[in-house]
Amino acid sequence: MILSRYLFIGMLLLFAIGFAVAPLVLIRIIAPRRPTPHKGQTVECGLETQGETWIRFRLQYYIFALLFVVFDVETVFLYPWAASYVSLGWYAFVEMMVFLAMLTVGLVYAWAIGALKWQ
Amino acid sequence: MLLLMLVSAGMLVAGLWEILIFREFGPMRGVFVQIAGAAVLCAVGTVLARNLIHSALYLVAFFFLVACLFIMLEAEFLAVMQVLVFIGAVAILLMFGIMLTQDVQGDQVEAHSVLRRLPAAIVAIGLFVMLAVAVQQRPDFSKARTERAAPSVAARERVLNQMPQELGLDLMQRWCLPFELVGLLLTASLVGAVALAQPVGSLSAGSDGTPSPGSLTETPEHLSREVAGGTHSSSRPDLVSP
Amino acid sequence: MNGLWVSIVAMKMAALSEPVPWVAWFLWLFVGFAGLFPLLVAYIVWGERKVAARFQDRIGPNRVGPFGLLQSIADLVKLLFKEDFTPARADFLIHALAPVLMLISAMLSLAVIPFGFGSVSMRNDPVTGVLRPTLTGFSAVDLPSGVPYLIAVSSIASLGLFLAGWSSRNKYALLGSMRSVAQMVSYEIPQVLATVPIVLWSGTLSLTGILDRQVETGWYVLTPPGFMAFVIFMISSFAEVNRAPFDLPEAESELIAGFHLEYSSMRFGLFFLAEYMSMFAVCCICTTLFLGGGAIPFLAFPRGLLGGYVVVDLFLNLITILVFSLKVGLLIFLFFWVRATLPRMRVDRLMAFAWKLLIPLCLVNLLIAAIWFEIVIRPVAGRPDGPGFLQWWIGFGVTALLEVLAFFGAVWLYRQDSEHSLKTWRSSTGSKPSIIAWRSVPTKV
Incomplete structure (x- = not known):
């Protein structure tokens, strides 16, 4: 049964959370805590930090994340195709190649227009 | 917490x-x-x-x-x-x-007025009602549970262990055309996003800060160029704004 | 949270008549995940310090215990007694959540690794469809979607990394995490694509099924497309676990320490633990997918011996687990070796390397893997004796030739881009070009 396998995954998830949180709780008890205003400052290599940290970042990051999502969705289709390939004929091969060719066109376009260039 | x-x-x-x-x-x-x-x-x-x-x-x-x-x-x-x-x-x-x-990004987000919340609420409620009605009106919604005989545990386990393979077979044979259309859709979204993002002037103005391919070290300018707008490091207006 | 799991357990006991291996599961949890794996990680850290020291002509830790064997334990104790503090402007909860997410990601991926061969049971072969004795695998659970599961849980780490940088409210930490998330998502694509040939040849997504297939037909790394996939997988794994030469998020000189700059005491220790555990996990995954798991090289595995007597099963599993650990150890040594040898890559080169070289290469490799499948695997599907000598070598020759062509084609394509062309390099530096942008390389005087 599928649920029993995931019962273990759930148990492991809880266990991992516990395993990670336990030291955090432990240091609350045994480690010293003497906060001072200067200690709580943000690190800036000896200077006082200026301005806001949460500022607008470049579009570049978003573009790469978007490319990543597209290729991630592609894997959703690649895995079942690969797993069932033995029971399928040449047409499955052609179908997947058409699918991949379309994505490759997208990748080539992104490359050609310079979107893959990190600056 | x-x-x-x-x-x-x-x-x-x-x-x-x-x-x-x-x-x-x-x-x-x-x-x-x-x-x-x-x-x-x-x-x-x-x-x-x-x-x-x-x-x-x-x-x-x-x-x-x-x-x-x-x-x-x-x-x-x-x-x-x-x-x-x-x-x-x-x-x-x-x-x-x-x-x-x-x-x-931060915690100083201004509250939106009711005027802007109202359309969103209407759309959300409308979507919910639409989905609820659609689900209710499916002919097999109420019957499915009672009338269909539950498959045996062994049969279910066999199917579940072969799930990715079965999915692949269905995708390649029965749902071939939708599959290719999804590929087209993905490509369209990829190309569209890249094309939309490109003409922004700040991105193409790489002349002020593009590292020459031979620059051997990562300069401080390189760091500051990561922030938006490709602003030059000396001004950094977005770092000192209130 | 408790109510949920208690009721799931109640549901299990009430609704299903199938027995649940509680004892085995609790042994896995409390011997494996609570004891053995963290201990292993502690000694991987010790090993890295020793190996790195040898590479740099030093001795390394040798004060705490014989050969410094207790060094990691001492470090742990030190970290536990360091002052626990969060920066005043940080987002407290998310600051604590980030390392937890990273550790969860590393631990969950160890759940499906078949460390040993387990026993045998009669199952239908995914490729041929005939009923034959199949290895059950010595893993905590065997999921039918094991490979995507691994990718899914390891991708949680990038979220944890982003949150670590964001919640610190430090410019350097945020920059480091933004960069490293961009790096991780870029290298996840070639990593995923490199596993697809393996799934293609095995006809299953279950890791135990893949292991069984390799014991049957030989290690996948020994085929040309498999070797290419192995190399790409390893390179992307270096980037996925943020190790040198892809350790940009932790670039000391540029970003002070990157995303964990504002972390101290055991909070930092959790990041450390997560990094080394995910390195261990990635080596385990690589061994399972490409290096035949616990199979002994150049020996046919006596499959018939399994499943008869418990003592024999235990003994054979012990051997396979030892062989598995040896292979994992070699891969981990590779990680140390690369770290001691290669300097850090520049961020633009790093992204270009993934998108312009590795991903095209992966796509072509997938095509070649399908050709290998058609030449060597499909014609003999259903025959018990496997591919003939001649057939195997024809497949090897054809795919090896294609791989070489693909590799040089991809490099040629990469060089066509003016950004990476040799001409630009020579005109600007006059030095020898390389994929890696050499920073100031320390030389021995």
């Missing part, structure tokens, strides 16, 4: 609701109601959180709970893909999207 508290409160409410409404404690139904209740609470948290990153995190929790629901439906592959695509990829896209937008 807030998230955890909200989730456990949701469990409690869901449990009470379940006792009140269903009267019987079926184990599967109990689990479902608890997960669904927590998911609804996470969705509410997504809407109500002031900080957009917190809001996105509630959404991630919601995605995870939806994956749990898929597991309950014995759709293992779907659950794994839910985590892979939505938590692994879409969440990152959301985070980068938030970092891309001016003045929303």
Whole structure:
């Protein structure tokens, strides 16, 4: 049964959370805590930090994340195709190649227009 | 902690609701109601959180709970893909999207007026009603559970172990055309996004800060160029703005 | 949270008549995940310090215990007694959540690794469809969607990394995490694409099924497309676990320490633990997918011996687990070696390397893997004796030739881009070009 396998995954998830949180709780008890205003400052290599940290970042990051999502969705289709390939004929091969060719066109376009260039 | 508290409160409410409404404690139904209740609470948290990153995190929790629901439906592959695509990829896209937008990353987000909330509320309620009606009107909605004979445990296990293979066979044979169309859609979104993002003047103005290919060290300019707009390091207006 | 799991357990016991291996699961949890794996990680850290010291002509830790064997334990104790503090402007909860997410991601991926061969049971072969004795695998659970599961849980780490940088409210930490998330998502694509040939040849997504297939037909790394996939997988794994030469998020000189700059005491220790555990996990995954798991090289595995007597099963599993650990150890040594040898890559080169070289290469490799499948695997599907000598070598020759062509084609394509062309390099530096942009390389005087 599928649920029993995931019962273990759930148990492991809880266990991992516990395993990670336990030291955090432990240091609350045994480690010293003497906060001072200067200690709580943000690190800036000896200077006082200026301005806001949460500022607008470049579009570049978003573009790469978007490319990543597209290729991630592609894997959703690649895995079942690969797993069932033995029971399928040449047409499955052609179908997947058409699918991949379309994505490759997208990748080539992104490359050609310079979107893959990190600056 | 807030998230955890909200989730456990949701469990409690869901449990009470379940006792009140269903009267019987079926184990599967109990689990479902608890997960669904927590998911609804996470969705509410997504809407109500002031900080957009917190809001996105509630959404991630919601995605995870939806994956749990898929597991309950014995759709293992779907659950794994839910985590892979939505938590692994879409969440990152959301985070980068938030970092891309001016003045929303922090905690000084201005409240929107009722005038702007009203259309959103109407659209949300309308969508909910539409979906609810659509689900209710499916002819097999009420009959399916009672009339279809449950397959044996062994048969189910056999099918479940072959799930990815069966999915691939169906995708390649019966759903061939939709599959290719999805490919086209993906390509269109890829090309569209890249094309839309490109003409922004600040991005193509690489002349002021593009490192020469031979620059051997990573200069401080290189660091500051990561912030938006390709501004030159000496001015950095977005770093000193109030 | 408790109510949920208690009721799931109740549901299990009430609704299903199938027995659940509680004892085995609790042994896995409390011997494996609570004891053995963290201990292993502690000694991987010790090993890295020793190996790195030898590479740099030093001795390394040698004060705490014989050969410094207790050094990691001492470090742990030190970290536990360091002052626990969060920066005043940080987002407290998310600051604590980030390392937890990273550790969850590393631990969950160890759940499906078949460390040993387990026993045998009669199952239908995914490729041929005939009933034959199949290895059950010595893993905590065996999921039918094992490979995507691994990718899914390891992609949670990038979320944790982003949150660590964001919640610190430090410019350097945020920059470091933004960069490293961009790096991780870029290298996840070639990593995923490199596993697809393996799934293609095995006809299953279950890791135990893949292991069984390799014991049957030989290690996948020994085929040309498999070797290419192995190399790409390893390179992307270096980037996925943020190790040198892809350790940009932790670039000391540029970003002070990157995303964990504002973390101290055991909070930092959790990041450390997660990094080394995910390195261990990635080596385990690589061993399972490409290096035949616990199979002994050049020996046919006596499959018939399994499943008869418990003592024999235990003994054979012990051997396979030892062989598995040896292979994992070699891969981990590779990680140390690369770290001691290669300097850090520049961020633009790093992204270009993933998108312009590895991903095209992966796509072509997938095509070649399908050709290998058609030449060597499909014609003999259903025959018990496997591919003939001649057939195997024809497949090897054809695919090896194609792989070489693909590799040089991809490099040629990469060089066509003016950004990476040799001409630009020579005109600007006059030095020897390389994929890696050499920073100031320390030379021994």
